[in-house]
Amino acid sequence: MRPADWRAGVSLLQCRVDGIGLLGPGLPGWEASLACLAGRASWARGEISAPPPGLLPPTERRRTGLPVRLALAVAAEATAAEPDRAGLETVFASGNGDGAIVGGILEALHDPAGIAISPTAFHNSVHNAPSGYWHIAVGSTAPSVSLGGHDGSFAAGLLVAATAVATRRRPVLFCAYDVPMAPPLDRVRPTGCAFAAALLLRPMGAAGNLLALRYVAAPAEATPAADALDLLAAENPAARALPLLRALAIRREAALQLPLDESAHLALELAPC
Numbered sequence: 001m002r003p004a005d006w007r008a009g010v011s012l013l014q015c016r017v018d019g020i021g022l023l024g025p026g027l028p029g030w031e032a033s034l035a036c037l038a039g040r041a042s043w044a045r046g047e048i049s050a051p052p053p054g055l056l057p058p059t060e061r062r063r064t065g066l067p068v069r070l071a072l073a074v075a076a077e078a079t080a081a082e083p084d085r086a087g088l089e090t091v092f093a094s095g096n097g098d099g100a101i102v103g104g105i106l107e108a109l110h111d112p113a114g115i116a117i118s119p120t121a122f123h124n125s126v127h128n129a130p131s132g133y134w135h136i137a138v139g140s141t142a143p144s145v146s147l148g149g150h151d152g153s154f155a156a157g158l159l160v161a162a163t164a165v166a167t168r169r170r171p172v173l174f175c176a177y178d179v180p181m182a183p184p185l186d187r188v189r190p191t192g193c194a195f196a197a198a199l200l201l202r203p204m205g206a207a208g209n210l211l212a213l214r215y216v217a218a219p220a221e222a223t224p225a226a227d228a229l230d231l232l233a234a235e236n237p238a239a240r241a242l243p244l245l246r247a248l249a250i251r252r253e254a255a256l257q258l259p260l261d262e263s264a265h266l267a268l269e270l271a272p273c
Contacts, residue, residue, distance in 0.1 A: 012212055013212065015165040015166060015201045015202060015211055016203070016204065016206045016207065016210060016211070017199055017208050018171075018201070018207065019079055019080065019198075020198070020199055021074030021075060021175075021197065022198075023048060023073050024193065024195040024232070025045045025046055025047075026045045027043075028046075030078075030245075033249075037229075037246045037250075038250050038251075045228075050066060050073050052064060053076070053137060055072065055138065056136065064124075065098055065124055066194060067098045067130060067177055068098075068133050070177045070179065070196035071177040071196055072130065072134055072137060074177070074197055074198035075090075075134055075175045075198045078173065078175075079173060079198075079200055082171075085140065086138045086141075087142060088140065088142055089142045089143045089144065089170060089172045090131055090134060090135070090140075090144040090173045090174075090175065091144070091146075091147070091157050091161040091173070091175070092128065092146045092176075093146075093148070093149065093153040093154060093156060093175070093238075094127065094130075095178050095191075096191060096237070097127050098179075099179065099180070099181035099182055099185055100179070101125045102125050102185075103182040104182070127148060130177065134175075145164075150237065151237050151240070151261075152237070152260040152261050153176060154197070154238055154240045154241050155240065155258040157174055158258070159260075161174035165202065171200060171202045173201075174198065174201060175197075176237070177238050178191060178194070178239075179191065193232070193235050193239070194236070195235075195239040197245060209270060209273050211268065211269075212269040212270075212271075213267065213269075214267045218265070219262060219264070220258065220259040220265035229242055243258070252272065253271050255267070256268040256270070
């Protein structure tokens with residue numbers, strides 16, 4: 001539902017959505033998932049295949065885990081038609097980071113025997129590891145932001161990316177990704193699946209779908225899940241991109257609310273090109 005004061009808001013951000021990347025259960029890529037997202041085909045949960053990123057040199061490629069592979073796969077898909085990947089600013093968002101590696105490091109620190117921590121594991125434990133791998137892959141020294149916002153990580157990352165586009169008038173690659181936590185952390189931070197999505201955002205005047213967004217200091221309206229994809233969106237912080245992705249697939253005007261936390265949300269308005 002559109003916020004009542006949408007047109008009166010002075011903090012409206014506008015940008016264009018150009019490229020899109022997607023990888024999730026039963027969603028093997030943006031183009032391959034269009035029929036399902038648009039409601040023209042049924043969705044069935046399936047395994048996720050995230051191969052080692054071919055853009056990376058072999059040495060770095062061998063060091064990548066699932067979060068990095070997911071993030072780089074959707075980033076590559078979203079920028080497939082971009083001639084200057086190295087010139088793109090980036091925003092990477094994740095609620096969990098690489099929980100398996102962080103959990104392993106915590107287990108090693110807790111073990112009385114003093115288990116050695118792998119330098120590669122320590123390297124991949126930092127929250128900006130996927131961003132670093134991407135910038136190595138494309139040879140980029142452009143600015144990059146890596147952030148976490150718990151369940152609101154996708155909305156927070158989208159807000160940061162759109163702000164960068166609007167203020168600096170430059171394209172920005174936004175990527176959100178999350179994978180399940182390893183035991184015992186999964187008991188306190190359940191994440192039902194692996195998921196990643198990426199958007200190539202451009203300034204107004206460029207080609208692409210028009211996306212307007214505004215921060216609203218009020219909770220998002222609660223809406224019950226209407227189908228299996230709505231349930232999937234609740235399983236993973238990055239999967240909260242699904243309402244926007246489904247609207248983009250349908251290619252119709254849409255007004256959406258994406259929760260940032262319990263007290264604030266992003267109000268989105270989408271107009272297809």
